[in-house]
Amino acid sequence: MRKRRPKQRDMNFDGWGGWRRGAGRPKVRDRRVAVPHRTRPNVRSRYPLHVGLGFHRDLRSMRTDARAAVIRKAFVAGCNKEGFRIIDWSIQRDHLHLVVEARDKASLARGMQGFCVRVARGLNALLVRSGSVFAERYSARELKSPREARNCRAYVLNNARRHDAQRVLEWEDGTVDPYSSWAWFDGWRDCPRQLIEEARAGPEAEPPVAEAHTWLLRQGWRRHGLVALDEIPGLRRSRWRIQPGEEPDWSRFEQ
Numbered sequence: 535m536r537k538r539r540p541k542q543r544d545m546n547f548d549g550w551g552g553w554r555r556g557a558g559r560p561k562v563r564d565r566r567v568a569v570p571h572r573t574r575p576n577v578r579s580r581y582p583l584h585v586g587l588g589f590h591r592d593l594r595s596m597r598t599d600a601r602a603a604v605i606r607k608a609f610v611a612g613c614n615k616e617g618f619r620i621i622d623w624s625i626q627r628d629h630l631h632l633v634v635e636a637r638d639k640a641s642l643a644r645g646m647q648g649f650c651v652r653v654a655r656g657l658n659a660l661l662v663r664s665g666s667v668f669a670e671r672y673s674a675r676e677l678k679s680p681r682e683a684r685n686c687r688a689y690v691l692n693n694a695r696r697h698d699a700q701r702v703l704e705w706e707d708g709t710v711d712p713y714s715s716w717a718w719f720d721g722w723r724d725c726p727r728q729l730i731e732e733a734r735a736g737p738e739a740e741p742p743v744a745e746a747h748t749w750l751l752r753q754g755w756r757r758h759g760l761v762a763l764d765e766i767p768g769l770r771r772s773r774w775r776i777q778p779g780e781e782p783d784w785s786r787f788e789q
Contacts, residue, residue: 574674577639581676582621582751584686585632585646588669593657595627597694602713604660605630608652609715609742618645619744621751622690624714626697631690633677635748646672677750684755689767691716696767707764718743723760 577583589596596602602625613620617637624631636642654667677683689696694711710716710725717733718741746752 574639575676577636577642577674578676579635579637580748580750581678582633582635582683582686582746582748583642583674583676584690585634586673587630587632587650589628589630589667590669591628593628593661593667596625596630597627597713600660601657604656605653606742608649608656610740612645612649612652613742614744615641615645615648617641619747620645620649621743621746622687622715622719623743624690624693624711626693626713631693633687633690633751634674635744635746635751642674680750680754680757683750684758684761685767687719687721687751687755688761688765690714691719691761692763692765692767695765699766705764710763715743719761721756721760723762725763 596605605625609620609623618641619635620632621635622633634642634645636645650668650672657667658664677686691714692711694713695705698705708724710729716722716725717730717738722730
């Protein structure tokens with residue numbers, strides 16, 4: 535007896551494209567500020583870049599000595615690669631700020647990939663965990679003018695002051711952010727030279743940054759003034775203070 539062939543069924547579609555359950559890019563549980571997954575613009579070697587990296591929230595704060603030491607080792611190992619240099623950086627509670635130079639887009643991608651791998655391996659070993667430590671891919675923005683370069687360097691190195699000012703917390707005068715590359719920054723207006731030399735001879739002995747090659751980071755940014763230790767980035771008045779019990783005037787913060 536011959537086996538009966540099954541009847542071919544028609545495939546009915548409600549429509550093409552559009553929303554479908556379960557379709558599209560998987561949702562990221564810890565995505566805070568989504569960096570669009572689009573083709574990145576070309577990178578030009580004459581312009582430095584401001585790069586941002588966000589950590590997963592479940593890692594909690596990175597501003598501890600043990601975690602910062604791991605990240606600093608990654609900076610020491612990855613700050614000066616072929617066509618890629620890290621010039622300034624700071625470690626915040628749940629993100630990193632970097633000022634970098636790159637020969638082209640491919641060099642930027644390779645340099646950042648190597649740095650991120652070093653950070654992930656070091657933190658996973660320290661915390662006895664596995665998996666990614668970064669919540670999003672990095673963001674990068676070109677700095678095209680001396681003012682942009684100057685403001686960005688101040689923003690990166692004194693970023694902790696900005697966050698604390700927004701929380702109405704005050705820093706002591708003359709203090710530096712220990713979780714930054716402050717000791718290797720040559721543009722302080724009022725940082726004692728002895729303090730820098732002692733830091734470079736001690737825990738900062740291995741350079742965690744590379745020497746700048748672009749004109750904007752070597753000379754151009756200085757046209758708009760050196761950076762003060764007590765400068766709060768994003769404020770119209772660099773020496774503005776919040777007095778105890780005073781209601782802060784948030785209109786002074788530049789948007």
